[in-house]
Amino acid sequence: MTLAAKSLLLIAVLGLAACNNPDRYGVGAGGPGGVGGPGGAGGIDTTGLGDPNNPTSIAFFNQRVGDRVLFAVDQSTLSPEARSVLTAQAGWLNQNPGYAAIIEGHADEQGTREYNLALGARRAAAVQNFLISQGVAANRLRTISYGKERPIKVCSDEACWSQNRRSVTVLSAGAGV
Amino acid sequence: MIRPMNKAFGALLALALGVGMLVATPVLAQSGPPRIVIGQGVIEPMPIAIPTFIDEGGAGEYAREISRVVIANLEGTGFFRNIGEEAHISRITSFDGGVAFEDWKAINAQVLVTGAVSVSGDRITVKFRAYDVFNGTTLEGAALQFAGTTQGWRRMAHKVADVIYSTITGEGAYFDSRVVFVSESGPKNARLKRLAVMDYDGANVAFLTDSNSIVLAPRFSPTGDRILYTSYETGFPRITLMDVATLRRQTLDEQPGTMTFAPRFSPDGGTVVFSLERGGNTDIYSLSLSSGQLTQLTNAPSIETAPSYSPDGSQIVFESDRTGSPQIYVMPASGGEGSRISAGEGRYGTPVWSPRGDYIAFTKQNAGRFHIGVMRTDGSEERLLTASFLDEGPTWAPNGRVLMFTRETAGADGQTSLWSVDITGRNLKQIPTNGPASDPAWSPLLP
Numbered sequence: 001m002t003l004a005a006k007s008l009l010l011i012a013v014l015g016l017a018a019c020n021n022p023d024r025y026g027v028g029a030g031g032p033g034g035v036g037g038p039g040g041a042g043g044i045d046t047t048g049l050g051d052p053n054n055p056t057s058i059a060f061f062n063q064r065v066g067d068r069v070l071f072a073v074d075q076s077t078l079s080p081e082a083r084s085v086l087t088a089q090a091g092w093l094n095q096n097p098g099y100a101a102i103i104e105g106h107a108d109e110q111g112t113r114e115y116n117l118a119l120g121a122r123r124a125a126a127v128q129n130f131l132i133s134q135g136v137a138a139n140r141l142r143t144i145s146y147g148k149e150r151p152i153k154v155c156s157d158e159a160c161w162s163q164n165r166r167s168v169t170v171l172s173a174g175a176g177v
Numbered sequence: 178m179i180r181p182m183n184k185a186f187g188a189l190l191a192l193a194l195g196v197g198m199l200v201a202t203p204v205l206a207q208s209g210p211p212r213i214v215i216g217q218g219v220i221e222p223m224p225i226a227i228p229t230f231i232d233e234g235g236a237g238e239y240a241r242e243i244s245r246v247v248i249a250n251l252e253g254t255g256f257f258r259n260i261g262e263e264a265h266i267s268r269i270t271s272f273d274g275g276v277a278f279e280d281w282k283a284i285n286a287q288v289l290v291t292g293a294v295s296v297s298g299d300r301i302t303v304k305f306r307a308y309d310v311f312n313g314t315t316l317e318g319a320a321l322q323f324a325g326t327t328q329g330w331r332r333m334a335h336k337v338a339d340v341i342y343s344t345i346t347g348e349g350a351y352f353d354s355r356v357v358f359v360s361e362s363g364p365k366n367a368r369l370k371r372l373a374v375m376d377y378d379g380a381n382v383a384f385l386t387d388s389n390s391i392v393l394a395p396r397f398s399p400t401g402d403r404i405l406y407t408s409y410e411t412g413f414p415r416i417t418l419m420d421v422a423t424l425r426r427q428t429l430d431e432q433p434g435t436m437t438f439a440p441r442f443s444p445d446g447g448t449v450v451f452s453l454e455r456g457g458n459t460d461i462y463s464l465s466l467s468s469g470q471l472t473q474l475t476n477a478p479s480i481e482t483a484p485s486y487s488p489d490g491s492q493i494v495f496e497s498d499r500t501g502s503p504q505i506y507v508m509p510a511s512g513g514e515g516s517r518i519s520a521g522e523g524r525y526g527t528p529v530w531s532p533r534g535d536y537i538a539f540t541k542q543n544a545g546r547f548h549i550g551v552m553r554t555d556g557s558e559e560r561l562l563t564a565s566f567l568d569e570g571p572t573w574a575p576n577g578r579v580l581m582f583t584r585e586t587a588g589a590d591g592q593t594s595l596w597s598v599d600i601t602g603r604n605l606k607q608i609p610t611n612g613p614a615s616d617p618a619w620s621p622l623l624p
Contacts, residue, residue: 125457156587
């Protein structure tokens with residue numbers, strides 16, 4: 001077994017600056033891509049989405065390039081469709097170096113909570129690795145997993161589950177994350 | 178099952194010898210103490226009479242409320258049936274007065290519990306005595322007095338019921354315990370979550386965090402003074418340690434770019450075992466809380482998560498999908514590949530080692546249904562206790578005989594709730610919580 005002995009710091013999290021918080025679902029979570037998630041009332045952060053007809057806007061990326069890719073049950077392999085979307089994402093990111101991205105990994109509700117956290121992380125990493133392989137600088141990308149905590153579709157059948165097994169590339173203005 | 182009294186000689190003798198007491202040799206056939214043996218299929222609950230505890234001064238509502246909680250605890254196990262006061266022939270008017278046992282026999286009460294409560298200022302004293310009605314004797318060890326503050330009145334009721342339950346079943350106590358859980362609100366796609374604690378029966382809820390960030394899967398320390406959980410407070414999932422008394426919390430942080438989750442304490446409370454994700458791969462690590470030493474326990478390209486120590490601290494049971502689907506493995510606490518113990522069809526997760534060491538409880542997913550189950554620590558004798566659209570995350574009562582878990586209903590309006598079930602599969606019931614709730618974790622028995 002690897003024994004990665006390392007002295008750890010116990011860092012008090014009280015009073016964390018919200019501006020470093022990438023959790024767009026949290027109340028008061030600001031930072032990259034904070035477009036007012038469904039988390040509830042509280043600190044509202046404003047990010048200009050721009051006009052989807054403007055090819056350098058976040059709106060263009062989200063709607064025309066496509067900000068998400070979907071996965072098969074329990075899988076993190078990228079389908080041909082996913083690779084196509086991610087190739088376009090990488091192209092956009094390479095042409096718009098003023099943006100960084102958080103890659104969210106999500107799972108459907110068919111699984112236990114902690115396993116799904118790990119599965120979401122695997123999906124986010126698959127996307128991150130693909131974008132890096134397409135020339136996007138690693139320091140512009142971070143990953144986060146939400147497991148099954150943040151479905152976008154709420155029915156309990158495959159029609160929704162297939163949409164929830166996803167990664168979402170969330171842009172923010174700024175050269176690095 | 179409830180044994181007929183004439184079959185309980187051995188139990189009586191064992192009990193008597195165990196505490197070094199001289200007990201009269203039973204003369205009549207029906208003279209053993211009332212006894213319930215759990216795990217052998219119950220025919221019907223034992224009839225028991227618990228008249229409202231006597232107010233010995235200033236007790237007011239406390240006497241009634243304590244009696245009510247004692248009855249609810251015992252009836253809630255499914256092993257006892259309280260005979261309502263309307264059926265009582267005798268009234269208990271003095272705690273130390275004589276008992277007309279014939280009157281209690283006549284209503285078929287096998288056990289009579291009398292009690293008295295007095296309150297002076299913020300101090301409360303509760304005493305009780307449990308009688309073997311047929312023998313007209315006090316049940317061994319079941320005559321005690323508890324004193325404390327009025328604020329802790331429910332705990333006293335739990336302690337009274339714990340003694341009665343333990344005396345009659347021979348099992349460990351568990352009513353005087355707390356459960357930490359995640360209180361939920363809001364729609365399914367924007368759920369708000371906050372940590373809360375409650376008595377094991379759902380009463381006395383107190384919130385430990387606000388709902389500003391996602392919190393998941395809390396665990397009590399072995400002494401109940403600290404809680405480990407996963408929080409998104411930093412923006413990323415991080416294992417977090419909270420002191421229950423002060424609510425002070427700290428992130429147990431490692432390297433940036435990683436995610437940490439699924440933390441649990443070692444049985445001595447000095448080590449945290451958890452999952453650390455790096456580059457998409459999740460392995461199990463341990464962290465010494467005193468030295469800060471981090472040790473990698475698994476090293477595989479698959480997902481390793483949901484670790485749980487054996488009660489002696491020598492082994493860790495965990496979940497891995499190294500064969501393609503999540504299964505349960507056991508490894509030495511120092512790490513290693515581990516041996517697979519789950520053998521049935523389907524996917525297995527969230528293994529938790531019983532505090533008694535005899536079983537491992539788990540979540541199983543098979544053919545579109547979720548189950549809570551138990552198996553021996555070598556994977557044998559698998560038994561599924563529940564089935565629903567989504568059951569997950571069992572936690573053990575301190576006596577290792579009851580499990581609590583999360584049940585979630587299907588669909589757009591799906592909600593979470595907490596349920597408990599005996600390890601025999603009996604007595605499945607919902608825990609009353611004020612709104613949706615998930616991820617329960619039972620505390621040890623309180624001191």
